[in-house]
Amino acid sequence: MINILIVLFSFLHPFYVSVTDIRHNAKNKSIEISSKIFFDDLEREIELENKVSFDIIKPVDKAKVDLLIANYIKKHLQLKVDGKLMAMNYIGYEIQEDAAWCYLEIPKINKVGKIEIDNNILFKLHQEQINMLNVTVNDHRQSTKLDAPTSKASFKF
Template identity: 45%
Template structure:
């Protein structure tokens, strides 16, 4: 038990000394529905602090007094910092909502009437202004084929072919 507790404290201490900043976004083309389904996972404190700085306000993202306002901040922020272009055409993503799960905010977006793309261009600079060491992982799934890309700040663009 003592060794386990010691390992836990070392891990906690290392994390405090070397914080990491990462988001994970998954984009799935649902052929049956002709939709893009997007989920984006960002650490709660990182997203909340970024939104507070961006919109010059205070709120609690986990227990908001005005959830619609917080959803508006998240939707606006994501629309400016996460963009997709399919086969050369920009795609408008519709924000569906968010949920808190453990230490992360999961945001959900979709686009309708989307044919399976052959080429997906991504622009993802989420949290780059707040965290110079931010990493944004992207997973794109089209026709059952999954391709991933890691975007290290300041790199924000990627092009994937299917």
């Protein structure tokens, strides 16, 4: 009986994972960032952090939701390129199945030697949060996994 409960619990226990892809686009001289985050968790975390209520799927005020998401992502995902903290431009988000894809860009990046990332997205909401990172520069991809509370990683190219 106990074994059945353990197996049942393991199936019922949700998992908490985000995936962030960071790609240097040499042709456009920019860094393109996309983060896939479970939209219900993103919505809840932003609501808690800002003491607001909104619907990420059917927003009443899309511009307000975009601003909330932009501010949250910029606060919880920071990039340094070759030692310099970069400002990211928020492009927007879209919902696909159970996830929000959030898109950002860093313009005017001719080349990349080192990228340092601080990603603590959803760490306040879930102690079990895992944030996957995929970084591609010059068609060379490197990946890592950040288990809360560890939020920092660096990649050399």
